[in-house]
Amino acid sequence: MAHLLAERKPFLLLLVLLTLNLVxxxxxxRGAGRGSLLEDAxxxxxxxxxxxxxWVSQGxxxxxxSYAGLRGVERENRRLHEEVATLALKAQQVEETRQExxxxxxxxxxxxxxxxxxxxxxxxASGAFGAGMTLLLDRGGHEGVERxxxxxxxxxxxxxxxxxxxxxxxxxxxxDPNSGVAVLIQRTRVQGILVGLAERGxxxxxVSELSNxxxxxxVVTSGLDQIYPKGLLVGxxxxxxxxxxxxxxxxxxxxxxxxxxxxxxxxxxxxxxxERESR
Amino acid sequence: xxxxxxxxxxxxxxxxxxxxxxxxxxxxxxxxLFTILVVYYGLTRPQAAAMMMGAGAGLVEDSLVGAILGLxxxxxxxxxxxxxxxxxxxxxxxxxxxxxxxxxxxxxDPLVELGLTAAMGQSVIVPGMLGLLQRGLGNGVIGLLVxxxxxxxx
Numbered sequence: 358m359a360h361l362l363a364e365r366k367p368f369l370l371l372l373v374l375l376t377l378n379l380v381x382x383x384x385x386x387r388g389a390g391r392g393s394l395l396e397d398a399x400x401x402x403x404x405x406x407x408x409x410x411x412w413v414s415q416g417x418x419x420x421x422x423s424y425a426g427l428r429g430v431e432r433e434n435r436r437l438h439e440e441v442a443t444l445a446l447k448a449q450q451v452e453e454t455r456q457e458x459x460x461x462x463x464x465x466x467x468x469x470x471x472x473x474x475x476x477x478x479x480x481x482a483s484g485a486f487g488a489g490m491t492l493l494l495d496r497g498g499h500e501g502v503e504r505x506x507x508x509x510x511x512x513x514x515x516x517x518x519x520x521x522x523x524x525x526x527x528x529x530x531x532x533d534p535n536s537g538v539a540v541l542i543q544r545t546r547v548q549g550i551l552v553g554l555a556e557r558g559x560x561x562x563x564v565s566e567l568s569n570x571x572x573x574x575x576v577v578t579s580g581l582d583q584i585y586p587k588g589l590l591v592g593x594x595x596x597x598x599x600x601x602x603x604x605x606x607x608x609x610x611x612x613x614x615x616x617x618x619x620x621x622x623x624x625x626x627x628x629x630x631x632e633r634e635s636r
Numbered sequence: 637x638x639x640x641x642x643x644x645x646x647x648x649x650x651x652x653x654x655x656x657x658x659x660x661x662x663x664x665x666x667x668x669l670f671t672i673l674v675v676y677y678g679l680t681r682p683q684a685a686a687m688m689m690g691a692g693a694g695l696v697e698d699s700l701v702g703a704i705l706g707l708x709x710x711x712x713x714x715x716x717x718x719x720x721x722x723x724x725x726x727x728x729x730x731x732x733x734x735x736x737x738x739x740x741x742x743x744x745d746p747l748v749e750l751g752l753t754a755a756m757g758q759s760v761i762v763p764g765m766l767g768l769l770q771r772g773l774g775n776g777v778i779g780l781l782v783x784x785x786x787x788x789x790x
Binding site for chain 2: 366367368370371374375377378379380381382383385386
């Protein structure tokens with residue numbers, strides 16, 4: 358091997374020297390890429406490594422960007438969830454307001470149709486107070502509310518005021534067993550007294566056995582009790598049964614849904630005839 | 637010592653070529669002292685020494701004429717190798733063979749340059765035949781004179 362090298366020594370030296378000179382030349386001659394040939398050669402030689410490095414760095418950058426983006430998305434997601442919750446609450450409030458507005462509009466419309474002065478009131482509480490089914494309204498003596506003033510909704514009779522305080526009033530509903538409303542069957546004008554049965558609705562008593570009453574008949578106030586004006590809707594007959602003696606018992610389902618009652622109208626009904634002009 | 641002598645010889649050739657081109661520009665066009673030096677080394681020294689001298693002389697020439705560094709170095713290295721190879725195969729002590737070698741070495745120079753420039757994608761300028769012949773003759777004559785002087789130096 359050493360002998361071979363010694364023999365080839367001039368040739369190897371030639372190769373080395375020629376290569377050095379070529380490298381020198383290449384470093385000065387401009388190539389197609391407008392760099393020196395040496396630069397071009399080095400660039401071509403290194404380009405796979407440069408590309409690999411670039412690919413790796415770009416991949417790493419893209420991965421990092423994706424990771425950072427994911428973190429951003431997570432933050433954004435959390436923020437949007439909170440925003441959705443807030444907006445849902447707002448939407449609920451808006452819907453509530455809209456429904457309240459609808460109810461109040463209905464109440465206002467009803468108020469314009471009633472022949473007496475009236476004051477709208479909000480239900481503060483409802484339920485069984487003592488032995489009766491009562492409501493508490495946010496209007497009282499200050500607004501001119503007095504005892505026995507009838508309380509209505511556009512759907513029908515609610516009850517009457519039984520106690521008045523300066524800014525609050527207590528209402529005995531027609532569901533109260535102690536209540537009594539003079540009513541009549543709208544179709545046949547058969548009269549009777551409506552008493553409350555609490556959760557089970559109402560019952561029309563003192564109806565003659567011979568009277569013409571059918572299930573589905575509409576029951577309205579007769580005005581004979583001097584509390585409720587005549588002709589206010591009370592409910593619908595749901596069942597007819599035998600009463601004591603020569604009477605019948607007529608079950609009535611009130612038109613007012615007491616479990617959902619939120620607003621009502623208190624009629625400031627004066628003693629005597631209705632005040633059409635005072636509305 | 638050999639290296640110092642070689643460097644001194646190279647320096648002297650360089651100086652002579654500069655002086656020649658300054659004071660005898662017409663003559664310097666037909667005389668390449670660096671080629672003569674390399675041929676001399678190829679004929680009288682080992683092949684490796686001829687190549688080393690060729691590389692050195694070529695680089696010096698490149699620096700002097702402002703050519704691409706390495707172009708003359710490449711050519712002269714190749715010339716040194718070829719002359720060294722040829723000198724080791726044949727007896728080239730006589731004037732006529734030496735003239736022939738000098739003439740051939742002068743022709744090798746532009747041919748290699750042609751090939752190199754073409755290989756590097758540069759614009760190729762084919763040298764004129766008459767100019768080549770004149771240069772070969774000039775190098776041959778002056779080379780023989782230089783060899784004669786060199787043989788008488790201590």
